[in-house]
Amino acid sequence: MADPEKNENREKESLRTWLRLLSCESMIEQRLRSVFRQHFDVTLPQFDVLSELEHASGALTMSELSHELMVSNGNITGVIDRLVTMGLVQRERPEHDRRIQYIRLTEKGSAEFRRMAELHETWVNQLFADLSQKDMQQLQALLLKARNSAVQNEARLNQGSSE
Amino acid sequence: MADPEKNENREKESLRTWLRLLSCESMIEQRLRSVFRQHFDVTLPQFDVLSELEHASGALTMSELSHELMVSNGNITGVIDRLVTMGLVQRERPEHDRRIQYIRLTEKGSAEFRRMAELHETWVNQLFADLSQKDMQQLQALLLKARNSAVQNEARLNQGSSE
DNA sequence: CGAATTTATTTTATACACAAAATATCCTCA
């Protein structure tokens, strides 16, 4: 590397960026989790599952859910168990392939989700009240770029530590 | 509200922004967790505690740690327990106030942390490789603005749902 | 002084999270 000082600088800038991203996300997530608990009887992960099912407007398998939500396969099992107990989703075992199962919103689940989603949107909007729409668009663009960068450069992590 | 359509629009934009923030953070965190597991015997929360102690260049109480790391009070107990078992940190009971305890890096903990921190910085930088320094500065500024907005407007969440 | 309050930490119970192993079913191809 031609200019080690500049490189050093860039590393620090990357780290600062990551730490700020982390603290911003965690700050907002905590507030949402807290207000969710106060108003509804579902957790954020449970809400995320309901959201995915509503968005898919139909049924999803366990694997599809765990992929969409970027969580481990085994994790979904427990979350679905609780949602079934609460009567918000139901399992369906198709004839043609007994390995898989379709998870579907119940009528109750669908109704509850719509109620929650509306308030969720309101809350997020309130938390972002001091950002202009232009701010948000810029932020989205940069976050997308960061996400793509991380996906693109993931392979480098396990190779040689320098260069 | 004078223009309900515009408001509706803004809500959607806020939600999109939040979802992208969430997925970006989670994407990067997963990759870091994974590479951390492969190279070291500490988890990300444990690393965060070590980092906070190193940064404080001295001792911190349990409450200070849980406040700095924005996690619950009871949570820190278990993390510290494991770090003590691993010999990376130590507990100190001062004479003057037996309610509190100081958590301090051991020599081993300090050495291991520096080793990990160096690679951590490298990895983050690699993940952000496609972002220019200007991108990162803009991103930091917007994230700070978002964070401050969330802190500032937190109170609104529990009040009336409209306006 | 001593009872109320505050502060610091741990404990408890519940719910995610992961990785890895186990199980069950399907598919393929000789």
Place this chain on the structure above:
DNA sequence: TGAGGATATTTTGTGTATAAAATAAATTCG
């Protein structure tokens, strides 16, 4: 057809996370 491999899900074990209750020590104030 039936053995080997692939896929879908659950189970297991460990480590965060939370909120709320319990414990313990310090502080305050009548």
